[in-house]
Amino acid sequence: MRLARPLEKLISELEKLPGIGPKSAQRLALHILRQAPSEVRELARALVEAREKIRPCSRCGNLTDEDPCWICTDIHRDGSIICVVEEASDVIALERAGYKGKYYVLNQAPRFLESGSLENLNIDRLLRNVVTSQVKEIVLATNPTIDGELTARYIAELAKPVGLRVTRLAHGLPVGGDIEYTDELTLRKALEGRQEI
Numbered sequence: 001m002r003l004a005r006p007l008e009k010l011i012s013e014l015e016k017l018p019g020i021g022p023k024s025a026q027r028l029a030l031h032i033l034r035q036a037p038s039e040v041r042e043l044a045r046a047l048v049e050a051r052e053k054i055r056p057c058s059r060c061g062n063l064t065d066e067d068p069c070w071i072c073t074d075i076h077r078d079g080s081i082i083c084v085v086e087e088a089s090d091v092i093a094l095e096r097a098g099y100k101g102k103y104y105v106l107n108q109a110p111r112f113l114e115s116g117s118l119e120n121l122n123i124d125r126l127l128r129n130v131v132t133s134q135v136k137e138i139v140l141a142t143n144p145t146i147d148g149e150l151t152a153r154y155i156a157e158l159a160k161p162v163g164l165r166v167t168r169l170a171h172g173l174p175v176g177g178d179i180e181y182t183d184e185l186t187l188r189k190a191l192e193g194r195q196e197i
Contacts, residue, residue: 010029010032011025011026012025014028056105057071057105059072060072060105061103061104061107062088062105071102071103079133080101080137081101081135081136081138082101082104082126082135082139083099083101083102083103083104083139083141084104084142085103085105085106086105086106086142086148087106088105091105094141104126106122106142123158126138126155127158127162130159136165137165138156138165138166139167140152140166140168140169141169156168171190173187
């Protein structure tokens, strides 16, 4: 079935968003067409404004419209702990979990297996920030992938000579999960990270 060109274009653009397939893109496009013109213009303005005004914080790399970001300037946060994450979406997840320290956002998923190097992650800036502040611990919260594990080990090797405590997020079974359906690697990590109760 052929659709009107502007509708086809809108669906095509929406499909480029992560997690949006053809059916979801079509549903979103039709929803947008049902909205009042003022609401559609407001959505378009919000998209353009976010793209033009949001940038990485010069201190931590988190996405912000103010530099430094609100997390870096919050005097109530624990400045002795820096949590290293891959993307700003990880900051959002950790904030929901109640983390109250500072962050260092790599703003990219490490790709050691593709590039053969982790030097493009700008870890030097992290280490400079750590040395000039009162940081005592670096929490490595990279994803539990091969690249994430290699990145965590790379950062740990660079940070340990500075005299910092370097920790890694625990891996293991999800709350409410069944052991029989858990993959071997997750079970192995859960066994290695077991704690006394």
